[in-house]
Amino acid sequence: QVKLVESGGGLVQPGGSLTLSCVASGSIVGVYDMSWHRQPPGEQRELVALITRDANTNYLDSVKGRFTISRDDARNTVTLQMNSLKPEDSAVYYCEMKINYRTENEGGLNYFWGQGTQVTVSS
Numbered sequence: 001q002v003k004l005v006e007s008g009g010g011l012v013q014p015g016g017s018l019t020l021s022c023v024a025s026g027s028i029v030g031v032y033d034m035s036w037h038r039q040p041p042g043e044q045r046e047l048v049a050l051i052t053r054d055a056n057t058n059y060l061d062s063v064k065g066r067f068t069i070s071r072d073d074a075r076n077t078v079t080l081q082m083n084s085l086k087p088e089d090s091a092v093y094y095c096e097m098k099i100n101y102r103t104e105n106e107g108g109l110n111y112f113w114g115q116g117t118q119v120t121v122s123s
Helices: none
Strands: 002-007 010-012 018-026 028-039 046-051 057-059 067-072 077-082 091-102 107-113 117-121
Touching (some): 002 091, 018 028, 018 091, 046 067, 046 077, 057 067
Parallel strands (some): 010 117
Antiparallel strands (some): 002 018, 018 077, 046 057, 067 077, 091 107
């Protein structure tokens, strides 16, 4: 059907940078909104950044000016550039995409999630 795979997480010191990428593959007709979410330990998942098909963006207040979301529609990829990282940015980061898909037996518009990638900001 459709699969999302994230990469780029890891351990970084405060003030450092990381770039997360998420690639969608499968029976894709078109991709609409792309977004990144995160879930710190013991907390609820929250929306970090979103980019529409028209490249309009929206950010969580605490990451504005530090994180940048971008998309490459030719590669069905969304990227999150994270700068000036803080310990409170530590979490599992998930990508999400709203995708129009079609297989031999079914099709439609649905939201798909990646498996998550760990980001740890610590000295």
